[in-house]
Amino acid sequence: MSTLILPAMTLYGQLGRYGDWDQGNVDHRVGYLLQKTINEDRLALDANPNSPERYLKLARSHAAGGQYEQAVTVMDQLLALTTPQPAWLGLKASYLYYRDGRAFGEDARALVEQALALDSADVSTRMFLANQAYLSGRYEEAIGHWQVLLTSNKDDVNRAAIGNAISRAQARLVEAP
Template identity: 45%
Template sequence: MNQLIVAMFAVSSVFAMMLWRHHRYLQTTARQTNNNGEVSGDQLLGTDSMVSNRPGAHSLVLINLTLITIAGLVYSQLGHFSNWNKGFENEHIDYLIVAQINKDRRLASEQPTNPQVLKDLAHSYVQGGLYREAVETFDQLLAITGSNAEILGLKATSMYYRDGRSLGPETMAVIEEALDLYPAELNTRLLLGTDAFIHSNFDEAIAHWQVLLTNDNQNFNRNAINNAITRAKIAKEG
């Protein structure tokens, strides 16, 4: 945010300097015209008095401060950190993602029992790398919806990244619950297949992704899964 303030100040300062230089140019031109004893077309139209009444340096400073204030207010509405909880896992979040998180948090505070609102908030947390907050939000969602394979799969995935790409006992318990409800659940099989591939367990990765291809209840890119299977087979042979 400090970098943004510096940038806003620099841009507004350049803008103010341009106005000041233009003002000085008009004053110089007016003096030269008066010294030559000539009456310009602007004087005939009464605009010479307008030149003499243009804002001075103090007015330009006010313009500069006004520009910074307006920019700051716009930023505060789009995505600011003043209302943000401290101690994030990811402290360097794109301000657009922060803006979306703030928006979704406000909606969640207004509609705490709306499943879609909570799901959107959890997704925003994931986008920002705030997996701990995402897990907590998925828990709130599950308290409303009850056991749901898709939400459990999303929760398990957030737990996995929260724990540094580790499938601990707590995460495995959530995974088993999700697969008991729907063996081909998208997020769960993607997670298991990806983790297996990362650890060079290519047969296991292929098995998870092949099960995923039997999923007819959730939309996903089947070509991408087939390509992943092909890559795993090539890696296995290599």
């Protein structure tokens, strides 16, 4: 048995990467299937440059690949094309948040304020704020955002999922010292 282990350890010591075993590097490459989707979405947008849906689809594809800078750029193009919708402003704010390393900067705050001024119960903006608050440990604030959505008359609100999220946040509040 040792005749197999000793040569393997020697070979690993010479050819392996023992010295940097704890050095993690983030791979920023996008998988080929997602890149294919991004390319298809770009071509569809080029074929129909006045379609807000095409801009949104491309921005979401970029975001799915972690390309938040590109997602923000596409959202800028969409917002310059037509009258901004609250959901679009909230979406761009979330892309800015992730682009900036989960920092809620002034640009994102201004977009959130603008979106909520247009629609105080905008689903994408409130969900972004609730999730950001929850992940930051501000459970009461997250519950408040979710409550606004529950009391709204919006059809695209998953009330069961929000109810579960509120229950989890309330449980965290009870656990907190």
